Amino acid sequence: MYKRKLGDAVLNIVLLLISLIWLVPLLWTVLMSFKDPNNVNGLTHLLGGIQLSWQNFAAAWTSGQFQLYYINTIEICAGILIVQLVTITLAGYAFARYSFRGKSIVFVIFLLQLMIPVSALIVPNYLTIKDLGLVDTKWAIMLPYFASAMGTFLMRQTFRQIPRDLEEAAMLDGASWWQIIWYVLLPAARPGLVAFSLVSVSFHWNDFLWPLIVTQTPQNQPLTVGLSLLTQMGETGAQWSMITAGTLLVVLPLLVMFILFQRQFISSFIQSGIK
Amino acid sequence: MPSSTGQKGQKKRGGKSGRAGLRAALLLAPSALILLIFTLWPMVVAVYHSLFLSDNAHPVPVFAGLANFTALGRDPVFVQVMRNTVLFIVGTVPVSMLIAMVLAVALNRRYRLTPFFRLALFHPVVLPMVSAASIWLFMYTPDYGIVDKVLALFGGPQINWLGEPGTALSAIMLMTIWKQVGYFMIFYLAGLQNIGQDPYEAAAVDGAGPVKAFRSITVPLLMPTSLFVFIIAMVDAFQMIDQLYVMTQGGPSNGTNMLLYYIYQQAFAFSNLGKASALSVILIVILLVVAVLQTLADKRVHYES
Numbered sequence: 001m002y003k004r005k006l007g008d009a010v011l012n013i014v015l016l017l018i019s020l021i022w023l024v025p026l027l028w029t030v031l032m033s034f035k036d037p038n039n040v041n042g043l044t045h046l047l048g049g050i051q052l053s054w055q056n057f058a059a060a061w062t063s064g065q066f067q068l069y070y071i072n073t074i075e076i077c078a079g080i081l082i083v084q085l086v087t088i089t090l091a092g093y094a095f096a097r098y099s100f101r102g103k104s105i106v107f108v109i110f111l112l113q114l115m116i117p118v119s120a121l122i123v124p125n126y127l128t129i130k131d132l133g134l135v136d137t138k139w140a141i142m143l144p145y146f147a148s149a150m151g152t153f154l155m156r157q158t159f160r161q162i163p164r165d166l167e168e169a170a171m172l173d174g175a176s177w178w179q180i181i182w183y184v185l186l187p188a189a190r191p192g193l194v195a196f197s198l199v200s201v202s203f204h205w206n207d208f209l210w211p212l213i214v215t216q217t218p219q220n221q222p223l224t225v226g227l228s229l230l231t232q233m234g235e236t237g238a239q240w241s242m243i244t245a246g247t248l249l250v251v252l253p254l255l256v257m258f259i260l261f262q263r264q265f266i267s268s269f270i271q272s273g274i275k
Numbered sequence: 276m277p278s279s280t281g282q283k284g285q286k287k288r289g290g291k292s293g294r295a296g297l298r299a300a301l302l303l304a305p306s307a308l309i310l311l312i313f314t315l316w317p318m319v320v321a322v323y324h325s326l327f328l329s330d331n332a333h334p335v336p337v338f339a340g341l342a343n344f345t346a347l348g349r350d351p352v353f354v355q356v357m358r359n360t361v362l363f364i365v366g367t368v369p370v371s372m373l374i375a376m377v378l379a380v381a382l383n384r385r386y387r388l389t390p391f392f393r394l395a396l397f398h399p400v401v402l403p404m405v406s407a408a409s410i411w412l413f414m415y416t417p418d419y420g421i422v423d424k425v426l427a428l429f430g431g432p433q434i435n436w437l438g439e440p441g442t443a444l445s446a447i448m449l450m451t452i453w454k455q456v457g458y459f460m461i462f463y464l465a466g467l468q469n470i471g472q473d474p475y476e477a478a479a480v481d482g483a484g485p486v487k488a489f490r491s492i493t494v495p496l497l498m499p500t501s502l503f504v505f506i507i508a509m510v511d512a513f514q515m516i517d518q519l520y521v522m523t524q525g526g527p528s529n530g531t532n533m534l535l536y537y538i539y540q541q542a543f544a545f546s547n548l549g550k551a552s553a554l555s556v557i558l559i560v561i562l563l564v565v566a567v568l569q570t571l572a573d574k575r576v577h578y579e580s
Contacts, residue, residue: 008386028414091302100295109314121555124552147305147313152306205403209539227409258397
């Protein structure tokens, strides 16, 4: 018993050390973002040149056009999510409740999206976007994601777990198929939809490669692309305090959301991963 | 599947199968249309363009059969890119999985600080890769970055981590491990919940120590989780590109260039559509092989357990 307690204490200390090491990049970023950019000690000394001011954040916000990037990112995430919620509900319902010819073929097409993600298809998809005349638009960023196999399978699973009796009772009352989805199935599927929404928003908030390729002007670029442009300015170290502040501006919403809804976040990631 | 479901399905088919089929088609149409245009069609397009020479020297594409593919075999950069990709996978996937599994076992108990540990280890997953990459870019900066500062504290050498071909890939791998361990860990935590305490109590009765229990209970019982995590890790590894773009642009001298970044370079920096398409076809085939392996392995694990 005594030995076990000692073992636990050692384990906790080791875990504490690992956790702190894991946090170093974030803590260091916060530290850098509060340094006076004109103080020469800021770069050479770990704690040198610290100032308690939002100056760097204000600088990043204006110089990096972050306000524009923020609005774009929110528009893109919201646009994708709203359409996705509709498409995955409809498709998930079809897979859960209908049997029809060619179902397995359609199923395989959905599976393909899980196997071959959009990022592997950047070259041909860019050509399609060009043919559609959509280069440098937010539509270009959003369109490929309007269908989500992961979300569809999640909804299919959710709908399957809802007893058919509920639907049949509604059907006897004369409800149509869309009334059944809207009034009977969707309320019961809320947890699944919330889980999917968290994963979708965090994925598209973080998405970089595809927006980088299909957009060219700040009017359509999301935060991640904006941040990469900002980062390229500062390889010498002169602009670090502003760039780290900009990095935190990108990271903060998700981080706050994650800390507030930690449990929900983690279980969403697990659900969406396992399908 | 309960038999009642089957009967109902039959009833539906018997009565108004046409209408049900039409309705299903309408429900699936929006998703299917997007998938056809942005998942199925691009595969056809990639194969088509991979058969043509289409670059700055050939503004009008010239049919060339498999010339783009045979040219890749002679392309030293492609060989290096594939080598880097394999090195990256070998260097990150097993290490991340092992760390994630050990941490999950250590965190799978009630303790005051457990929520803090979990938060600390999982938070990199939520960060955008681009932000994480720009943070690590600064950390790795020679002289001023925190890595060199810490090394200097112990009298270590000052190294340009991302600027030397010998260290750049390892530096990126380290950052990637930091970023993904938390993600793998939550799957292991979920897996451990399913195992429960019983096997461990039995082992404790038999006098097995923690190391023995880990080897003979945890690792084998977590096999399905490991397989699942392995597949996610593989698919992810082939898509790692954001950090290359921010931290090294594939350099120095292609020391960190990997398949997807090479595709990006060929298509969007060098305008070599033929080569980029051939590379895309290779990536698609690799991802399909991974998917097939997953299906096969899935079956075996399910039969065994």
